[in-house]
Amino acid sequence: MDAIRQRKSWISKIVFQVATIIGIFALLILMFSIFNEAFGYVIFVNEKSPQEIYNSGNNLGEATKEELISILEDNISRGLMRRFNFEQSFSERSSENILELVMTEVVNPQIVKAWSLTSSLFGKKKIIETLKNDYPKGNLEFRSWLSLNFLLSPQSSIPEKTGIFTALTGSLMLLLIAIILAFPLGVATAIYLEEYAKPNKLNNLIQINIYNLAGIPSIIYGMLGLAVFVRFLEPITSGKIFSQTINSTANGRTILSAGLTLGILILPIIIINAQEAIRGVPKSLKFSSFGLGATKWQTIWHHILPYSMDRILTGSILAVSRALGETAPLIVVGASTFVAQKPDSVFSKFTALPIQIYQWTARPQPEFRKVAAAAIIVLLVLLLTLNAGAVLLRNHHNMKKKG
Amino acid sequence: MEDKNILNLKDLNVYYGDFRAVKDINLDIQKNKITAFIGPSGCGKSTVLRSINRMNDLVEGTRTEGEIIFQNRNIYNPEVDAVSLRKQIGMVFQKPNPFPKSISDNITWGAKINGYKGDMEELVEESLKEAALWDEVKDKLHENALRLSGGQEQRLCIARAIAVKPEIILMDEPASALDPIATLKIEDLMKTLCMDFTIIIVTHNMQQASRISDYTAFMMTDDKRSGHLVECGKTSELFIRPKNKQTEDYISGRFG
Numbered sequence: 001m002d003a004i005r006q007r008k009s010w011i012s013k014i015v016f017q018v019a020t021i022i023g024i025f026a027l028l029i030l031m032f033s034i035f036n037e038a039f040g041y042v043i044f045v046n047e048k049s050p051q052e053i054y055n056s057g058n059n060l061g062e063a064t065k066e067e068l069i070s071i072l073e074d075n076i077s078r079g080l081m082r083r084f085n086f087e088q089s090f091s092e093r094s095s096e097n098i099l100e101l102v103m104t105e106v107v108n109p110q111i112v113k114a115w116s117l118t119s120s121l122f123g124k125k126k127i128i129e130t131l132k133n134d135y136p137k138g139n140l141e142f143r144s145w146l147s148l149n150f151l152l153s154p155q156s157s158i159p160e161k162t163g164i165f166t167a168l169t170g171s172l173m174l175l176l177i178a179i180i181l182a183f184p185l186g187v188a189t190a191i192y193l194e195e196y197a198k199p200n201k202l203n204n205l206i207q208i209n210i211y212n213l214a215g216i217p218s219i220i221y222g223m224l225g226l227a228v229f230v231r232f233l234e235p236i237t238s239g240k241i242f243s244q245t246i247n248s249t250a251n252g253r254t255i256l257s258a259g260l261t262l263g264i265l266i267l268p269i270i271i272i273n274a275q276e277a278i279r280g281v282p283k284s285l286k287f288s289s290f291g292l293g294a295t296k297w298q299t300i301w302h303h304i305l306p307y308s309m310d311r312i313l314t315g316s317i318l319a320v321s322r323a324l325g326e327t328a329p330l331i332v333v334g335a336s337t338f339v340a341q342k343p344d345s346v347f348s349k350f351t352a353l354p355i356q357i358y359q360w361t362a363r364p365q366p367e368f369r370k371v372a373a374a375a376i377i378v379l380l381v382l383l384l385t386l387n388a389g390a391v392l393l394r395n396h397h398n399m400k401k402k403g
Numbered sequence: 404m405e406d407k408n409i410l411n412l413k414d415l416n417v418y419y420g421d422f423r424a425v426k427d428i429n430l431d432i433q434k435n436k437i438t439a440f441i442g443p444s445g446c447g448k449s450t451v452l453r454s455i456n457r458m459n460d461l462v463e464g465t466r467t468e469g470e471i472i473f474q475n476r477n478i479y480n481p482e483v484d485a486v487s488l489r490k491q492i493g494m495v496f497q498k499p500n501p502f503p504k505s506i507s508d509n510i511t512w513g514a515k516i517n518g519y520k521g522d523m524e525e526l527v528e529e530s531l532k533e534a535a536l537w538d539e540v541k542d543k544l545h546e547n548a549l550r551l552s553g554g555q556e557q558r559l560c561i562a563r564a565i566a567v568k569p570e571i572i573l574m575d576e577p578a579s580a581l582d583p584i585a586t587l588k589i590e591d592l593m594k595t596l597c598m599d600f601t602i603i604i605v606t607h608n609m610q611q612a613s614r615i616s617d618y619t620a621f622m623m624t625d626d627k628r629s630g631h632l633v634e635c636g637k638t639s640e641l642f643i644r645p646k647n648k649q650t651e652d653y654i655s656g657r658f659g
Contacts, residue, residue: 199463284500288560290461292513292567293490302512303502 034380037373038145040120041127043138044160047108048075060102065095068102075106111160112138114367146374155338155356159367164375166339167356170255171324171382173343174352177259178266178323183316186270190312193271194278195300213268222332225261230333233257239347253334256346261333262326266319273315277308310397317390321383327354353379409434409571409601410455414469417450417459424450426629428469430620432571437593437602439616439638441609443653446622447630448605452573455603456492457485473571490517493569497576499556501548501563506531506540509548509559513567526566533599534562535592554585558592565600572596574604578611590615609654613642621650 050060053071063071069090073081084090084101103109112135115127120142131140153163189210197203234252235241237260281304289299305312336349337359343350351359353375360372410432417425425447432438440448450459457478459465470477478488501509510527511519519526527544531537536558540551548559557577564572574593578586593602593615606612612619619642620635634647645651 282500284496284498285502287458287461287494287496288500288502288563290458291456291489291494291496292516292563293486293488293493294513294516295486298516302516307503 034373034376036117037370038377039117040115040143040370041124042111042115042141042143042160043113043127043131043135044109044111044141045135045138047110048106049137050107053102053106060099060107063099065098068095068098071102071106072098080105109139109160110158111143111367114143114370144374145370146377150371150374151378154342155351159365159371162371164353164356164378166342167351167353167375168378169342170339170350171352173255173346174259174262174330174350175320175323177256177346178262179316179320181260181263182267182270182319186267186316187274187312189267189271190274190278191300191304194275195296195304210268210271214272217328218265218326219328219332221261221265222329224264225257225329225333229257229260237347239345253336253349254347255343255350258330258333258335258350258352259346261329262323265326265329266323269319269322270316273319274308274312277311277315278304280311281307310393314390314393314397317386317393321386321390324383324386325354325379327352327358330355353382407434408432409473411472412451412455412469413472415451415454415471416468417447417454418466418468419462420464423627423629425454426625426631428632430632430635432601432603433618434601435597435599436617437597437604437615438618438620439612440603440605440620440622441607441612441653442622442630442633443624444607445628445630446624448622449575450630451622452575452603452605453494455571455573456489456494458489458494460485490567491569492571492573493564493567495557495560495564495572495574495577498580499553499560501551501556501559503547503549505545506548506551506559507544509563510566513563517567530562530566531559533565533596534558535588535595536562552585554581554588557581557585557589561589561592561596565596569600571601571603574602576605576607579607586611609642613638621645621647621653623649623653 053075054060054063054067060068072084088097090098113130115123120127127140131138150163151168152165153161154166155164156162193203193207193210197206229237230252237254237257238252239254239256285303285307286299289303294302330352335355336351337355339349339351357372357375357379360368360375408431412428412430412432415425415428416423428451440451442448453459453462454467455471455478459467467479469479471479473488473492476483502512504512507523507527510530511523514523514526528537528541531540536555539555540559548556551559557580561572561577578589581589590611593604596602597617604612604616616638618636619638621633621641622630623633624630634641634645634650636646641650642654645654
């Protein structure tokens with residue numbers, strides 16, 4: 001009898017372990033495929049090699065400012081020279097800046113072939129062969145597609161020059177708007193439902209609806225955003241009501257519309273989390289406050305909210321990290337797939353990280369998959385940062401309870 | 404000197420939904436005395452106590468009938484504000500429940516929300532001294548109150564209650580979660596506190612009731628589980644010559 005029981009418990013332990021291992025394995029594969037794409041050897045071919053244009057030395061980096069300017073003069077049209085001079089006169093430009101001009105306008109390296117991390121590490125011979133046979137003029141370089149330049153560059157149709165700055169600022173602005181809308185509304189609703197609402201039929205119905213809203217597919221929220229924020233509230237969300245000078249072709253498909261849509265999307269999640277946090281406040285704390293002659297509001301403001309705030313914040317951060325990864329509602333609300341300028345106000349057209357990643361993976365050039373992998377890493381780092389913040393807050397809360 | 408009534412309970416009935424938890428209580432509470440409620444578990448002692456400062460209002464589905472006269476008014480009159488009533492009738496709970504703040508904030512918070520204008524430091528010292536806690540905590544007033552021991556926490560809760568300067572302090576089994584030494588300290592404290600305050604205490608512990616109280620009210624449940632008052636009188640008389648058979652059985656430990 002006892003042996004059977006022991007056996008059963010041993011088997012269930014194995015089952016749980018296998019389940020865990022499968023989960024971890026899936027995660028590892030995901031991480032591997034992303035990092036595999038984001039780093040690796042590339043072959044690039046220069047339109048004009050540095051040796052060709054710079055005779056007095058081998059390294060362009062050692063050239064003086066005057067030498068660099070003369071290289072520019074020799075190699076590009078007068079009209080282009082004049083335009084650069086007009087944008088910022090050459091005497092004012094730093095030599096780094098002019099070197100950059102030389103690199104983009106004259107040397108103009110272009111990636112012709114790229115490898116993944118595994119083939120870079122284990123197939124270097126083959127890569128060097130390819131270089132010798134197919135691209136005799138090419139240069140081999142180990143490239144991290146994720147770089148500071150990648151973070152700070154706007155979108156471009158050339159994979160090695162493109163960046164996620166527009167998508168990153170777009171995502172951050174969306175989140176900011178979503179938080180500004182959803183956090184105060186959500187916490188206020190939670191306080192009302194937990195502390196004021198009597199348990200009658202109407203309030204039960206509201207409660208059930210909120211639970212259901214949290215489970216609705218996000219694309220439905222996209223439809224809502226399209227109908228309400230983009231179409232119905234267009235004068236407000238396009239900014240026309242505030243200023244006549246805004247000349248935008250966004251027609252309501254703006255950061256504001258999308259941010260509000262995401263805000264509505266995470267509102268039920270924030271409400272439910274905040275309700276649970278408020279419910280977790282010990283009754284004894286409430287009673288001792290009431291027992292001293294505190295009003296309901298004083299009890300809520302001085303005791304219930306401070307006690308539950310880190311749990312409310314934890315829940316809200318998790319909700320925000322969900323909003324960060326949302327793609328479907330943004331597509332419906334009308335995210336642009338190509339925005340070369342960073343958004344300058346909430347009434348701008350926008351793109352966001354997940355949209356950008358989707359768009360890059362859909363492109364035919366294989367180099368864009370590397371770019372997409374780099375963008376996924378950025379998105380994951382952002383998500384992990386948010387979630388780590390949530391975990392830290394929760395630990396802080398647990399410590400506080402222990403006193 | 405004739406004892407003075409401060410509180411009169413008249414035909415008090417408390418219902419939780421359809422269940423009548425407390426039936427027809429008639430009782431007078433004497434000023435500056437300690438009145439103890441004793442009786443078996445579930446006989447409605449705590450319910451009666453909580454109805455005195457309308458803490459029962461906070462429990463969903465509670466209904467109170469009858470009158471509790473305090474300062475010539477029925478506290479269940481619609482025009483009586485439960486919030487300001489609780490300033491005059493304070494409460495100490497079974498489990499010590501200081502706020503998760505510093506010791507001095509615990510004392511001053513109640514005074515602050517009630518618009519106390521005087522010197523806060525003085526108030527802290529005075530209240531802690533009155534609660535016999537000053538000597539133990541005077542060097543760590545700004546430390547978190549949750550670091551105190553259970554007995555110290557409970558005395559802090561008493562200090563917090565008296566800082567609001569109530570007329571009556573209700574104590575719901577204040578020592579039941581404490582060890583014997585801490586219990587003794589609380590009991591000593593109550594005896595000195597009744598110079599300034601009227602104390603009503605609910606206790607499971609009959610020895611405690613006989614040690615500290617001036618008056619004792621014995622409650623029992625009837626066949627419908629409703630609590631009612633069996634006997635009430637001076638503690639010295641009730642414990643030595645109980646008039647009721649049930650009281651005698653209970654205090655002599657034959658049931659309960």
